[in-house]
């Protein structure tokens with residue numbers, strides 16, 4: 695795939711010196727633009743390690759990582775930070791919002807900290823993000839006073855403020871009930887359809903995984919399966935033909 699958004703070749707991460715853990719072992723794959731892929735595997739298999747490497751939050755012991763055509767190996771920490779700003783959005787299991795600040799402030803803060811002026815264009819971006827995330831009317835509310843599902847939507851909004859081509863989500867629904875889990879998944883789908891955003895989602899939720907386009911399975915640090923998902927990305931035709939589950943049908947309707 696010449697135009698891959700993510701190209702990982704032989705990614706390996708060894709933790710420790712005396713007692714070594716090979717948390718990731720020679721993992722190679724490509725992710726194309728606009729894909730929604732799930733990363734599954736048991737606890738301790740290396741999923742977060744993989745996401746941290748792809749997100750330039752950690753460096754590989756061996757291997758090569760190219761993001762959006764740009765080699766990341768050997769990049770200075772400053773260059774890595776600017777690649778992160780430009781290309782990546784992160785969503786974690788815990789929302790990590792600033793509790794004493796409003797929704798609006800939580801959306802704008804990272805950009806302001808990065809040194810950008812909060813101008814009309816940025817405000818417009820935040821407004822649009824609020825609408826897409828279904829947070830209209832909540833801008834002035836303190837993050838503390840939101841429901842769990844609303845908090846996670848703000849966290850997703852914050853990750854999208856730069857309109858990154860790639861969102862890395864590590865157990866984004868691990869803390870949510872079924873209804874909010876579905877809402878987050880539908881949101882990812884809609885953003886993917888509207889903005890072409892690529893999503894890589896670590897999940898323990900079989901149903902979420904089964905609704906993605908592709909599943910990567912990690913076992914003991916190795917990529918042991920990489921399958922295109924026949925029921926993921928349900929097309930209208932497939933739904934009409936009754937080929938998908940009810941959950942994926944609801945995703946298709948959103």
Ligand SMILES: Nc1ncnc2c1ncn2[C@@H]1O[C@H](COP(=O)(O)OP(=O)(O)OP(=O)(O)O)[C@@H](O)[C@H]1O
Nearest residue numbers: 709710715717735736737738739740741742743744
């Ligand atoms: N900073 C670290 N130092 C040493 N070992 C680590 C470190 N981070 C992770 N590990 C080890 O690397 C392996 C993979 O961990 P990782 O966090 O990637 O697993 P995971 O698949 O995300 O698990 P979970 O589903 O529980 O989140 C584990 O054996 C873990 O103990």
Ligand SMILES: [Mg+2]
Nearest residue numbers: 741742743864
């Ligand atoms: Mg993890």
